Amino acid sequence: MYSAEPGAPIAAPLNVPSFRKMKAQAQRIVCLTAYDASFAAVMDAAGVDLVLVGDSLGMVVQGHSSTLPVTVDQMVYHSAAVARGLRRAVLMTDMPYQSYASPQRALEAAARLQAEGGAALVKLEGAGHVLDSIEYLSARDIPVCAHLGLTPQSVLKLGGYRVQGRDAEAALRLREDARRVAEAGAEMLVLECVPAALAAEITADIAIPTIGIGAGLQCDGQVLVMHDLLGVTPGRRPRFVKDFLAGAGTVEAAFVAYAEAVRKGSFPTQEHSFQ
Ligand code: KIV
Secondary structure (H helix, E strand, O other), rough: OOOOOOOOOOOOOOOHHHHHHHHHHHEEEEEEEEOOOHHHHHHOOOOEEEEEEOOOOHOOOOOOOOOOOOOOHHHHHHHHHHHHHHOEEEEEEEEEOOOOOOOHHHHHHHHHHHOOOOOOEEEEEOOOOHHHHHHHHHHOOOOEEEEEEEEEEHHHOOOOOOOOOOOHHHHHHHHHHHHHEEEEEEEEEEEEEHHHHHHHHHHOOOOOOEEEOOOOOOOEEEOOOOOHOOOOOHHHHHOOOOOOOOOOOOOHHHHHHHHHHHHHHOOHHHHHOOO
């Protein structure tokens, strides 16, 4: 149950510039997804730095087989709920499928996610034509997180959820895309399901922080889908997932264990990474 105590002392709230400072000081960034106020409050108290309202909610909350059916209205609704649970962590919200098909559409959706949903950053998948939207939003002071590697909104074109950037040509393209999103003004970059060595090269290449999921230990931070961290992963569990609830006893202890493991660099291990 959501129970942030009004007036209780809290550590200084983080903000968007905090993450570049953390990269510069080699402090790992702890990120988790949330979809409601109650879990958001528990992870905030557990020391999670960045909370992502992922469009993964289409799969883990709504039960769809992909993220494609998620709408801007739904992201606004969940984002506003999560915002009410946070006191210290920064809130980032996904722009759903085709909501950034043009820079103007991106601006309309991003403005709603910020003004109604309380998001500090919005996240967009891909490079190519998406660079125009990243630039357009950044020029209007809307902080943007890019997302490269496995981009789930492209699942139909990719033909499934697979590791990306494995051959030399794809790896080079990914490195170039990472530079381009940073040049377009992105504040941060999520790297999903890419070989650990490639993610390490990208992390060293660009000044903005990288947040990995299935991208090895050398990223500047890590993100997991909350359900996966709590062992609620129906079917085959992806390689990069670890159940932190097993052995932790409580949900809060599981979030604390995850945050400590990310900060100490004991998660992810090679077992959770791709070569
Ligand atoms: O939608 C989501 O939860 C995400 C994370 C997997 C990074 O984009």
